[in-house]
Amino acid sequence: MKKSIAFCAILLVCMVGCQQKNPYNDKLKYSGNAVYYWQTWFSLDEQDQEFLDKNSIHTIYLRFFDVDINQEEFSNDKCAPVATVSIANESFGNLRIVPVVFITPTAIKEYESFTDNLAHRLYAMCKKNSISIDEVQFDCDWTESTKAAYFQFIKDIRPALKEYFKKEIAISSTIRLHQLTQEPPAVDYGVLMCYNTGNFKDFKTDNSILDVKDVEKYAKHLKKYALPLKLALPDFSWDVEFDGNHQFVRLNRGDYDERYDSTHLKHLEGNMYAVSPVGEEETTKYIRHEVVSAETILKSKALVEKYYGNMPVVLYHLDHKQLSKYSDDEIKAFFD
């Protein structure tokens, strides 16, 4: 552990020495430390609160709901909100809450049908839960084919939010690495998602959460990227499950060691495990346990900052079980 911290420190010193100054830092409001909260039940326990206090985190990007194609047969709405968060907190103290809405690529094509309703729903949710906001973030994996729709949505949602909230609401957007090759959306700033870099469905992928090689492919575009950015770093892990034919089955939480009996589990190599069949109908399956080391996170951070300059960090996401994998110093280093 000591070795790795020392290595990270040296690496950081080297990187900082050669990095650019973030040209948009001045334009970024609320550039302090932040975390994402991505569960459907929002309640901060003592450990969460301790983590926030310890790391001077005053902003939570709270996923409010996802927008997807409406599955209801007799509904007039083409799209509908799904997996809405239930908010248990009655007050938020000094915490600044930024609602985040994830919009699926298919739903964004139908943005005209829900822009007003989405603004109305955000307003209603904030009102019901006594959340005062000044910003909303949208998360969408837009591509060349859906770019126009997403950009128009961003354009339309701004006045709609103003109409409901009776004030200007800042808009931010997540930016995926591949989106760096495109022109940026007309938002106030972006949060560069430095994770989900690989194709998790591919058996050959080593780590789909974060691979420095993948970051490297896109980082160079940051030089000319004309949008203030924050940087989102991953602290989560997951297990990718494949069948005997190496076909993707599902994503599980990164708790394979709890999920499977150790007698059925065989370590193959690296982060790959084989699970021997339990029942007659079962066949061997493979588990790729993906977890990102502090070293990889810091390397990636250093890499993007080399091209863009220093960026405020948002950790994805607040889950003390996941965060316990990292030492206080490592977490401090993520935010520094």
Place this chain on the structure above:
Amino acid sequence: MKSRPFLISFFCLLGYFTAFACGEGEMVAPDCHWIFYTGYQSADENWQYNLNRAFREENITFWHHYVHQKVSKEEVEAALYDVMLLNSHTQNAFFRYLIDHNDKEALQYWMLLKTSDSAYIKKMQWQQSAWFYDEKDGERYWGWWNEDEQPVHDLSISLVETLDESVIDKCKNAQIRHRYILQVIRKYFYCRDYQSCINVWEKYGKTVPKSVLRSQCLNYYGGALRRVDRDAEAAVAYATIGYFNQKLHYDVKVLQDIYMKDPNSEAFEFMIQEFVNTYFDHVYAQRKSIPYYNYYSFSEYILPETAKSLAFNKLSDKVLKVGITKNPALWLSAQSALAFIDGDLNAALSLLGQAEKAKGSKAVKDNIRMMKLMFNALRTDIDDKYEKVLYPDLKWLVNIINTENPNECFCYNDFDSFCKPSKTNHHVKVLRRTIILGVIPHFQRLNMPYKCMAYQNLYDEVVSNYKEERAMARKGEFHRGPSLFGSTYIHPPIYRKAAFDSYLEPHDLGEPCTKIVADSTLWFLNMDYSTDFFTCIDTADLRDLLRYVQFLKSGGKTAMEKFVIQNNYRDLNFYNELIATKYMRMEKYDSALVYLKRVSPKFLSTQNIDMEIDSEHNPFTEGWITRKEQQAKFRLPFNPAKAYADNPSKETFCKIMLRLQKLMKSSESEEVRANAAYAYGLGLFRSSIGHAWALNYYEYGYNWGAHEGHGAPGADRDLEAQVNARVDEVLDIALKETRDNILSLKCKILHSQKRKSYLVTIKEDDYWDYEIFNKSVRETFCDLACDYDRSEESRDWRWSAWYY
């Protein structure tokens, strides 16, 4: 505590007279207050909805007249309420009329309103969309607005911000101005600007004439007052429009506050009515629940209510002592009602006596008279001169009911589609309570069942709505009598106990109810056979029925008797036919024939059993014999089956049964006697339990289900058991007399068939006692296999036995 024994005692009386029970209209509806009534129809849960509906009708009529009926009502309605017209309203004839006549005021009004409407529609659409998030719990739109509705979203309000007092001031047309007043009040209410809402009504309200529109305004006004904690004024506003709000109207402090401001407030009549009725409901509900939920202590339930009664009496005493009230009878009669509910009939009567002498409004005085009628009826110390006391008040009440429009007598319960057509309102309930709880038990005590029948008949005739239908049926204007569907509903006896009174529970009865030997009342009947009176006479002793008919024919001696008979159903065909049927059930066919001869064929053709009495339902055929040529073969001088088929009727049946009786007794031939006994047993069986049941019973309606099983589940089977026993006796005679193997076999099969039928029908829930049934079949089949010859006929019989 003292109230409970009292209530139990009079409910016990009910139990004894269950045969005289009244309609199922009382089956539900604990909300149907029965003690106190002033003249207001109490608000029910649909009050808001009804008010809105009434306003819609009034609104359409108003605008229809406004345009001098030049535009159709449908167009006006579309203009006013069709949301699809929002963007294309100029194409609507109503708006075109206003435009063509350059009616700027009306157009301006409508422009504002349509803008407002669009705001409502926006809200409605939002609330019904998948995106809706309930920012205030319970806000979702469920179909109509009500007084407690949350305000529309700020966004919508901004659209109607121009709707304020200035539009009222500017408007010259008084009628449109009144409509502006409502809209401005409504807008302020929805914007939660309750003070402005109150101010507008207080400034402009006086000019609004009494109308549904005024009620709408007062509804919002009351709601606004309530929200700024002006409870007494809110209570008055609601009382003015007859809207019951339990928090406000069941609170002695609110009553006191109103009294302090205005000792003669018009709201008192409504409020005190609701106070007493709510008290009754609560006390009754608690009494009802205690035996079932005895883990709650009695005091926990009853004491808070008693405190209400005490507080009211204290206030009332004060009001009466001060003497400013112009309606002391109201306060006194309310105290009397509370005393009655608390179980002190003497105190109730004493207070009612004082109330009778005190000053009071007409509604209160009428109510006192009705209370007197009920309370007196419940006295057990009344003597045989009671009818003299009863006569003027009962005549008065019956006259009120007779002059009421049946369509306005709403039914409280949820069984509209099932219950027989009858009036159900407060007056009917008073009549019902008086007759069923008081008068009938009184005559039962005097051992005068014919009088009980007469009063039961009076009640049914007064409250029934089907007199016209019956008259039409009698004139033959219906082909087969009026439709049975949806018109009849009679409870089988086992349910009647519970159905008798919504306030009557089995535990209230103390002793088990008197056993009812119900005959036709096991079934649902229509028209003449759907009344409680029919239940009564059909189950009554024949001698009592004969005495009643005698009374009916006499025309009565006293004014009361004459009045009762005048209000009775007096078609003698009906009674003679029933008497005849009762004789048939007793196998007294000669007496039955005497009465049947007095019944006109036209009457018979309109009976609901008419379709069932035909050659297809021949009581002398054995349906269980598979080969038709083996059916109805008797070694007799005549063939009963053929005789019946030639002229199927009750009369023919009686004649055949008489002839068979004679043959059984006096024929010299053993075989003839045996065959006659078999045919007689067959006739008995088939006319009661078998497919020719209509000879001894009446039709049951379609609501209940199929014919199989002869009656409702759990119904009393005494009569059938008796018939079964008689058939056994008769078949035994046949078996003793005959030496004919085939007849003996037929007897045995009938015996088994009878037992099967009995088993099938006696068990509930499709439960058959297979063991007994199989034993019976097995025995019979053993007989068939062992004891009888190998002839072709025997083979057929064996096959028949196999078949079943």
